[in-house]
Amino acid sequence: MEQRNLLLAMAFSIGILLGWNVLFPPPKPPAGQTAETSATNSNANAPSDVALPSASVPAGTAPAAAISQALAASISREQAVKASPRLEISSDRLHGSISLKGARIDDLTLSTYKETLDANSPPVTLLSPSGSPKAYFAEFGWIGGSEDVTPSADSLWEASGGPLRPGNPVFLKWTGSTGLIFERKISLDNGYMFTVEDSVRNPGNAATALTPYALVSRTGKPKVTQLFVLHEGPLGVLGGSLKEVNYSDLMDDGAKSVMQENSTGGWIGITDVYWLAAVIPDQNTAIKARFMYHGQGGQDRFQTDYVAETAMSVPAGGSAKFTHRFFGGAKEVRLLDNIETKLGVHNFDLSIDFGWFYFLTKPFFYTLEWLYGILGNFGLAIMALTVLIKLAFFPLANKSYKSMSQMKALQPEMVKLRERYGEDRQKLNQEMMALYKEKKVNPASGCLPILIQIPVFFALYKVLIVTIEMRHAPFFGWVQDLSAPDPTSVFNLFGLLPYDPSVFIPGGFNIGAWALAMGLTMFFQQRLNPQPTDPVQAKIFAFMPIIFTFLLASFAAGLVIYWTWNNLLSIAQQAFIMKRQGVPIGRRAHAKAEAAKKSNSG
Numbered sequence: 001m002e003q004r005n006l007l008l009a010m011a012f013s014i015g016i017l018l019g020w021n022v023l024f025p026p027p028k029p030p031a032g033q034t035a036e037t038s039a040t041n042s043n044a045n046a047p048s049d050v051a052l053p054s055a056s057v058p059a060g061t062a063p064a065a066a067i068s069q070a071l072a073a074s075i076s077r078e079q080a081v082k083a084s085p086r087l088e089i090s091s092d093r094l095h096g097s098i099s100l101k102g103a104r105i106d107d108l109t110l111s112t113y114k115e116t117l118d119a120n121s122p123p124v125t126l127l128s129p130s131g132s133p134k135a136y137f138a139e140f141g142w143i144g145g146s147e148d149v150t151p152s153a154d155s156l157w158e159a160s161g162g163p164l165r166p167g168n169p170v171f172l173k174w175t176g177s178t179g180l181i182f183e184r185k186i187s188l189d190n191g192y193m194f195t196v197e198d199s200v201r202n203p204g205n206a207a208t209a210l211t212p213y214a215l216v217s218r219t220g221k222p223k224v225t226q227l228f229v230l231h232e233g234p235l236g237v238l239g240g241s242l243k244e245v246n247y248s249d250l251m252d253d254g255a256k257s258v259m260q261e262n263s264t265g266g267w268i269g270i271t272d273v274y275w276l277a278a279v280i281p282d283q284n285t286a287i288k289a290r291f292m293y294h295g296q297g298g299q300d301r302f303q304t305d306y307v308a309e310t311a312m313s314v315p316a317g318g319s320a321k322f323t324h325r326f327f328g329g330a331k332e333v334r335l336l337d338n339i340e341t342k343l344g345v346h347n348f349d350l351s352i353d354f355g356w357f358y359f360l361t362k363p364f365f366y367t368l369e370w371l372y373g374i375l376g377n378f379g380l381a382i383m384a385l386t387v388l389i390k391l392a393f394f395p396l397a398n399k400s401y402k403s404m405s406q407m408k409a410l411q412p413e414m415v416k417l418r419e420r421y422g423e424d425r426q427k428l429n430q431e432m433m434a435l436y437k438e439k440k441v442n443p444a445s446g447c448l449p450i451l452i453q454i455p456v457f458f459a460l461y462k463v464l465i466v467t468i469e470m471r472h473a474p475f476f477g478w479v480q481d482l483s484a485p486d487p488t489s490v491f492n493l494f495g496l497l498p499y500d501p502s503v504f505i506p507g508g509f510n511i512g513a514w515a516l517a518m519g520l521t522m523f524f525q526q527r528l529n530p531q532p533t534d535p536v537q538a539k540i541f542a543f544m545p546i547i548f549t550f551l552l553a554s555f556a557a558g559l560v561i562y563w564t565w566n567n568l569l570s571i572a573q574q575a576f577i578m579k580r581q582g583v584p585i586g587r588r589a590h591a592k593a594e595a596a597k598k599s600n601s602g
Contacts, residue, residue, distance in 0.1 A: 077125075080132040081107055085156070087170050088163035091188060093329065098164065099129060102153040103172050103184060105194060106130065106137030108328050110275070117472055117480055126275055126328055135219040136270075138279060138326045140184075140196050143307065144210040148177040157184070166190050179204050180314070192329025193339060199321040202314040209313055212322040214279035215305035216269050221247050225273060230353050230465060234291045234304050236261075236268030236278070237347045243291075247302065250293035259291040267345055268304045269327070274468040276351045280325040281306055283344050330468050333365055353466050360459035365467055372469075378482055379475030382460070382558050383565045389456060390569050397573065409582075410439060457559070464556040475561065479514070482558030486512025511553045514560040519549030521567035528574045 075083070084101035089108070096107040108127040115121045127136045130153070142150045151157070157172040164170045169187040176182065181201040188194055200210060224232040224247070234245040238261040250257050268289045269278025281287050286309040294301045312320045325343070336349040354361040364385065371381035390397070413435060421428040464470050464483050474480045478488050478495075488494045490511045523545040552560050 075131050077128050077132040077134070080129040080135075083129070083131065085159075087159050087161075089188070090163045090165050091190070093190075093192060094188070096127065098170070098186065100157045100159055100172070102130075102139065102155060103141075103151065103157045103174075104129070104137045104139050104153070105186075105326060105328065106135075110330060113274075113330060113468075114472075124275070126277065133220065134222075135217070136277065138194075138214070138216050138277060138328065140198060140214045140279075140324050140326075141212075142182070142198070142200065142210040143213055144208065144311065149180060149208075150176060150210065151182055164188050178208075180208065191332075191335050191339075192327055193343075194326040194328065196324040196326060197321065198324065199319055200314050201319045202316055205316050207313055207315045207318075209311040210320065211308050211311040212281075212324070213305060213307040214281065214324045214326070215303055216277045216279055218270055218277075218302045219299070221251070221300045221302070222272065229355060229462070230273065232272055234268075234270050234302060235351065236266060236289060236291075236304065237350060238263035238266045238268065238289050240266075240346065242347065242350045245291045247293075247300075250291060250302065251295060251300065253293070255295045257293045261289045261291075262309070263287055263289055263306075265346065267327075267348060268306055269351075270302065270304055271331070271351055273466065274331055274471055275329065276327055276331050278327045278351065279304070279306065280327065280343075280345055281308070282323055283346070285322075286310065332468055333362075333369075353462075355458075355462050355466075357455060357459040357462060360455060361462045361466075364459050365463050365469075368463065369469065377475065378470060378473040379479065379558065379561060382482070382562050385460075386562055386565050386569065390566070390573070397570075398577065410435065457563070460562055461556065461559050464558045470558065473558075475557065479557045479561075482561070483556050485510065485554055486514045486557045486560060488512045490516055511549060512557070512560075514557055514564060515549050515553040518552055518560050518564040518567065519545045521564050521571065522548055525567050525571050525574070528571065528578065 081097065084099045086097035086099055086107070089096045089098065091111075093110065093112055095109050095111055098104065099106050106127050106129040108125075110124045110126055113124045115124055127138070128134050129137065139153070141152075144150055151174045155174050157174045159170060159172050161168065161170040164186060166188055169185050172184040172186070174182045179202075181203065183199045183201070185197040185199075186194060187197075196214075198212060202208060222232075231244045231246070233247045234250070236243050240263075243261060245259060250259070253259075264286050265281060265283030266287070266289070267278050267280040268291075269276060271278075287306040288309055289306040290304065292303040292305070294303075308322070312322065314320045325345075327339070327348075331352050333349065333352065336351065339345050340348045349362075367385055367388065368378065368381045371384045372378050375381055375384060414432070417428060417431050417435065421431060470483045471481070473482045475482055479486060490513075492498075494513055526541065526545060552563060
């Protein structure tokens with residue numbers, strides 16, 4: 001019975017890890033490039049973005065982002081930036097520019113984040129102008145009247161002020177053919193939040209009705225990590241709930257697909273693993289929001305947008321005003337929390353895919369961040385968190401290890417029962433249960449440490465792959481990125497042999513030093529547990545550390561460090577309890593087992 005429970009627990013763990021590894025394979029970035037740069041990764045040869053046919057734009061919705069015919073042919077990003085007059089953006093976190101043609105925010109680079117760990121790596125580029133191969137931008141405007149009444153993507157705005165930086169807004173102005181005067185004030189905070197205050201003045205004699213809109217447009221499907229556990233693509237909080245739409249889902253619905261949601265307030269945009277571009281309306285305004293895809297001529301275009309449900313009246317001699325916000329930057333947890341608190345943007349932190357274990361994942365992050373502030377290293381913070389988790393479950397684990405120690409002490413008697421009733425399975429089980437009852441041992445309690453570890457494992461895995469604070473976070477020695485697999489390999493003796501093992505190993509599979517350490521600690525921990533008396537079960541049990549070593553080798557190094565350290569703490573705790581229970585350990589246990597076998601055979 002106890003062997004069955006133990007094997008069931010181990011099979012359960014292996015099943016989860018195997019399923020996880022098969023369904024959610026680790027990211028495989030191309031050579032010389034990390035998966036984190038997916039914000040700028042798309043087909044370099046993709047054609048530039050083009051206007052969607054007007055027939056695809058339902059009445060009362062935001063227009064599809066368009067470009068001027070002069071940029072219809074794909075050009076380099078640098079050429080696209082130079083193709084229109086611009087206002088500079090300059091802050092500690094961002095640099096780039098705003099195009100005065102169309103008044104788009106379409107040139108953003110994240111100054112404090114690099115694409116790779118290389119010291120010479122360029123900073124991460126988030127947004128790019130129309131006409132470039134990876135066009136990605138935000139646009140704001142008004143719907144109403146003919147094209148020359150409201151500004152379009154080709155309208156050239158007048159500018160004053162600049163450069164745009166925190167505390168120094170810029171001002172734009174454009175006048176329509178009917179005399180409507182459109183003015184825009186753009187401000188930037190100390191993070192990545194832009195405030196776009198749009199106003200319209202009507203000097204004419206007749207009232208007019210205009211509807212504000214905002215959109216995020218992206219050309220080309222970016223290369224994503226392909227982890228089912230992680231969402232990348234269009235998303236938003238609409239109607240009070242999170243809406244996530246995969247690129248592939250939109251594309252599967254056809255060349256012109258639209259998903260529409262109604263909401264009061266909320267936000268909508270496009271996310272990568274670590275970066276977000278999102279537009280945010282006034283939180284008291286009723287809006288119609290869309291997730292949109294258009295594919296034509298081998299080109300993919302994605303757009304998220306919103307438009308106010310009710311048009312705003314601009315009376316003769318009067319004015320109207322609407323405020324949009326745009327977030328374009330890194331998904332830093334504290335920063336997103338502050339936006340929700342200060343600006344009232346509901347569930348803005350859900351742009352980080354904390355997943356089903358949100359109730360564990362986010363507290364784990366806060367705890368790791370706190371420990372990092374004390375220890376100065378996220379690897380040490382993970383180890384300290386492991387100690388805190390062990391302390392939290394200390395009474396339960398103690399009870400479990402005490403039961404396992406008692407079962408280990410019963411091994412000689414279990415061998416005798418198996419020798420006596422080996423052919424009668426029913427009688428054997430009855431006698432085993434009677435022995436457990438007599439000795440007051442619960443055979444199922446040994447499964448608890450493993451079952452507890454599974455949700456903790458998943459939650460910590462989420463923290464490591466979705467929070468930007470873990471990206472490129474170093475440990476010590478060879479581990480310079482806790483969110484990436486251990487770079488060392490047993491196949492070249494951890495760097496002693498002068499060749500790259502990925503060249504000879506299909507798929508670049510690797511077993512690093514930390515994965516090997518995890519397997520060894522699991523082996524030693526296993527030696528403290530009751531051993532199966534059945535030879536077949538014993539062989540299966542003996543292979544578990546090897547299987548787990550291979551399974552965990554491709555996981556984030558921080559996760560393998562957690563598991564290894566957890567094993568060491570468990571070994572220490574279990575050995576201490578066994579010593580107090582008078583259960584022999586190591587050579588003494590082996591000698592006692594051999595003596596029991598000789599006694600039985602005699």
